[in-house]
Amino acid sequence: MKQKLTLLLSFMVLATFAFAQKDKGSCNKRKLIGIHLNSIDVNSPKTWKDNSAPKALAGFKEQDLGFSLSYWQTVAKHLDFSAKTTMMFHNYAAIDRNTYSTNYNQVGFEVEPSLNAYAFNDESLFNAFLTVGVGAGVYSNKFGAYVPTGVGMTANLSNNSYFILQAQYRFTLTKDVMRDNLFYSLGIAQSLAKEKPKVVVPPPPPPVVDRDNDGVLDKDDKCPDVAGLAKYQGCPIPDTDGDGLNDEQDKCPTVAGTAKYQGCPVPDTDGDGINDEQDKCPTEKGLARYQGCPIPDTDKDGVNDEEDKCPAVAGPASNQGCPEIEKAVIEKVNFAAKSIQFQTGSAKLLPASNKSLNELAALLLADNTLKIEIDGHTDNTGSADRNRELSQTRAMAVKEYLAGKGIDRSRMNAMGFGPDKPLADNKTAAGRAKNRRTELVVSNH
Numbered sequence: 365m366k367q368k369l370t371l372l373l374s375f376m377v378l379a380t381f382a383f384a385q386k387d388k389g390s391c392n393k394r395k396l397i398g399i400h401l402n403s404i405d406v407n408s409p410k411t412w413k414d415n416s417a418p419k420a421l422a423g424f425k426e427q428d429l430g431f432s433l434s435y436w437q438t439v440a441k442h443l444d445f446s447a448k449t450t451m452m453f454h455n456y457a458a459i460d461r462n463t464y465s466t467n468y469n470q471v472g473f474e475v476e477p478s479l480n481a482y483a484f485n486d487e488s489l490f491n492a493f494l495t496v497g498v499g500a501g502v503y504s505n506k507f508g509a510y511v512p513t514g515v516g517m518t519a520n521l522s523n524n525s526y527f528i529l530q531a532q533y534r535f536t537l538t539k540d541v542m543r544d545n546l547f548y549s550l551g552i553a554q555s556l557a558k559e560k561p562k563v564v565v566p567p568p569p570p571p572v573v574d575r576d577n578d579g580v581l582d583k584d585d586k587c588p589d590v591a592g593l594a595k596y597q598g599c600p601i602p603d604t605d606g607d608g609l610n611d612e613q614d615k616c617p618t619v620a621g622t623a624k625y626q627g628c629p630v631p632d633t634d635g636d637g638i639n640d641e642q643d644k645c646p647t648e649k650g651l652a653r654y655q656g657c658p659i660p661d662t663d664k665d666g667v668n669d670e671e672d673k674c675p676a677v678a679g680p681a682s683n684q685g686c687p688e689i690e691k692a693v694i695e696k697v698n699f700a701a702k703s704i705q706f707q708t709g710s711a712k713l714l715p716a717s718n719k720s721l722n723e724l725a726a727l728l729l730a731d732n733t734l735k736i737e738i739d740g741h742t743d744n745t746g747s748a749d750r751n752r753e754l755s756q757t758r759a760m761a762v763k764e765y766l767a768g769k770g771i772d773r774s775r776m777n778a779m780g781f782g783p784d785k786p787l788a789d790n791k792t793a794a795g796r797a798k799n800r801r802t803e804l805v806v807s808n809h
Contacts, residue, residue, distance in 0.1 A: 396436040398528060400551030403427040404452055406459060409533070409544040421546075428454040430472075436553060442482045444493075450474040456503040456542055472542075474501030476512060491518045495532065508541035510534045524555040673809030674733075686809040689734070693727065694806060697736070700724040701804040704762060711757035713765060721762070724804070725769035735775045737805040738762050743796035744783040756780025762802060 407422040430452030439445045452472040478497025485491075493516050500509045514532030521527055530549040536542050574581055578591035578598055585598030592599040601610035607620040607627055614627030621628040630639035636649040636656060643656030650657040659668040665678035665685055672685030679686040703720035706713060713721075728734055740755030759778035767773050788795035 394438050395556040396434075396526065396553040397556060398432075398434040398436065398526075398551045398553030400432040400434060400448075400528070400530075400549045402430045402432055402450065402452065402550075403548045404430065404454055405546040405548070406454075406543045408546055427548075428452060430454075432549065432551070434551065434553065436480075438486070439479075442485065444480040444482065446478050446480055446495075446497075448474070448476045448478075450476065450501070454503075456506075459543075470504045472501050472503040474499055476500075478512060480516070482518075486520070489520050491520070492516070493518070495530065499534065503542055506541045507538070509537040510542070511537065512547065514547070521552075526553045526555075527551075528553055677733075684809050686733075686807075689806060689808060693731075693734075696727055697724065697804045697806045701802055704802040706758055706761075709754070711754065711761045713761055717765075721765055722769065725766050725771055728766070728771050728775065729769075732775075733808045735807050735809075736766070736771075736777075737803075737807070738776060738778045739803040739805070740778070740780040741785055741787075741799060741801050741803065742782050743786070743799040744790040745796065748783055752780055752782030752784070754780070755782045758802060 403424065405422045405427045407426055408420070412419055430450060432448045432450040434446055434448045436444050436446045450473070452474070453470070454472060455470050456472060457470060476497055476499035478495050480493045480495050482491050482493045495512065495514045495516055497512050498509070499512050500507070502508075512532045512534045514530060516528065516530035518529075519527040528549070528551045530547075532547040532549075534545050534547050536544050574585070575588050576585070576591045576598070578585070578593070580592065580594055580598035582588040585592075587597075587599035590600060593601065596602065601612050603610050603614070604617045605614070605620040605627070607614070607622070609621075609623060609627040611617040614621070615625075616628035619629060622630065625631065630641050632639050632643070633646045634643070634649045634656075636643070636651070638650070638652055638656035640646040643650070644654075645657035648658060651659065654660065659670050661668050661672070662675045663672070663678040663685070665672070665680070667679070667681050667685035669675040672679075674684075674686035677687055680688060682688075700720040700723060704713070704717045706717075724736075728736065738759045740757075740759035742751040742755050744751070756778070757780070759780050763773065763776045763778040766776060783790070783799070786795070786799045787801070788798040790796050790799060
């Protein structure tokens with residue numbers, strides 16, 4: 365397959381050299397409108413990637429057809445820009461996506477901008493070019509994208525008409541919508557502009573001593589066609605920074621500015637990168653998201669709002685800007701935790717736990733800023749996974765008990781750690797007893 369493509373490219377380049385002409389006339393290939401007949405081959409790229417399949421191009425009967433409208437415009441010497449809108453008739457669902465479809469008349473709509481690099485100029489009778497671009501389309505109600513690369517040839521039928529032949533390999537960017545494919549196009553394009561006559565250059569004017577009448581002779585004038593000043597060698601007063609104010613009026617001649625500030629940029633008094641006209645706090649460094657002002661501290665507790673967990677209530681930085689919880693509240697929570705008891709090997713709360721949990725619920729109802737972390741722990745007796753599961757279900761049992769007393773679940777977090785965080789040595793009965801526990805941690809953030 366690579367040999368065939370190389371042979372094709374070589375033939376096109378040789379043909380271009382053989383038929384290239386100069387002085388054929390004026391260059392008219394500036395803006396063209398074209399129409400093209402297309403065919404698409406999705407089978408050959410698939411067989412090329414399959415090492416067990418023979419490498420061959422699919423026949424014309426195995427390809428699907430479509431047509432395109434195109435626009436071509438020369439953007440530089442030997443370089444054109446082109447844009448195509450294409451309609452192809454192809455069973456994308458069944459052939460490309462390996463899904464069941466009996467509709468053999470599916471339609472794909474594509475838009476493809478490309479750049480085309482030519483070997484010769486537009487006066488050549490035949491000309492070869494390389495193409496690369498991007499493409500996108502809708503294929504049976506699915507959006508797809510691809511990268512087209514390929515070769516082509518133009519034949520200059522007249523100064524205003526072109527015959528265009530193209531062959532592309534299109535790399536898909538959306539493999540679930542369409543496959544890589546070979547794309548062939550045969551078309552004709554017509555120039556939108558009338559043929560321009562050759563420009564006849566008039567003879568040079570007789571020598572003028574001072575063409576711009578600025579008092580500086582042309583032999584000494586660096587700007588002989590623009591009136592200027594002698595101190596600038598016949599040129600106008602310069603505007604070095606291009607801000608519309610000449611250097612003699614510009615207080616900042618090397619930095620673009622505005623007339624309002626005599627040619628200098630809008631000042632930034634506090635040096636925070638936000639100019640004074642946009643800065644709500646021009647004398648105090650700040651951030652753009654606060655319009656040049658510092659990060660606010662709404663509750664004036666010394667912790668800015670972005671770091672303050674309680675931005676509307678003053679509190680110390682040690683508690684992330686939230687008020688410190690009273691020692692008596694913490695002691696009541698710790699006492700409640702020590703009073704929680706479960707049936708052995710079970711997550712069922714014993715009645716002895718009810719009083720302390722009821723007091724804890726009342727405490728939480730009285731202060732809705734408080735949140736509670738419920739941590740379950742076990743000793744290392746038995747399976748570690750079983751112990752983690754048991755500690756989790758026990759922590760959830762406490763959470764559900766408190767929820768039943770009216771505490772919003774969003775204020776509580778239950779977590780089981782099993783034997784992973786022992787307080788004492790599990791080798792003794794006393795140590796294991798300490799490790800079987802429920803911990804309650806209260807916070808207000």
